[in-house]
Amino acid sequence: MLAEKRQQMVLAFLKKKNILNLQDICNLTGCSESSARRDLQRLESQGVLIRIHGGAKLKNSLQQEPDMVRKVSKNIEQKKMIAKYAAGLIQSEDVIYLDAGTSTLAMIPFLSPNMHLTVVTNGVLHASVLADQGIRTILIGGELKRRKQLLVLKRLNH
Secondary structure, eight states, X not given: OOHHHHHHHHHHHHHHHSEEEHHHXXXXXXXXXXXXXXXXXXHHHTXXXXXXXXXEEEOOOTTTSOOHHXXXXXXXXXXXXXXXXXXXXXXXXXXXXXXXXXXXXXXXGGOOGGGOOEEEESBHXXXXXXXXXXXXXXXXXXXXXXXXXXXXXXXXXX
């Protein structure tokens, strides 16, 4: 089998499993361990996977990450428990930073305007919910990533 075909098979399987060991690759493609290692080296140099001890894992990219709508509906109860605990650590008049994630979004209902907080965030949705709740909010600037509803600082080239 051609190396390119083996590499395509490895990538397709990695997209399903996220991680493969060397033996899995050999069994899947029928190649030797040395061929599998060379394939992994090549795929790693292309930036599509990360070699780990005994195999490889898929390299996560921001483009492959689910959008905010999909992420907010996963692990709801666990996020709520974590959010309630984390919000309980915040004291009146604190200044906090909430990153644009769904677990931090789950914290907002547990914050009170009576706490006189200042919340800094890069989350567009977070800023909107915080403002609606009457909590002082500072939204950092940057380029809007529409799918994930967050701002990312970018260096402008002139």
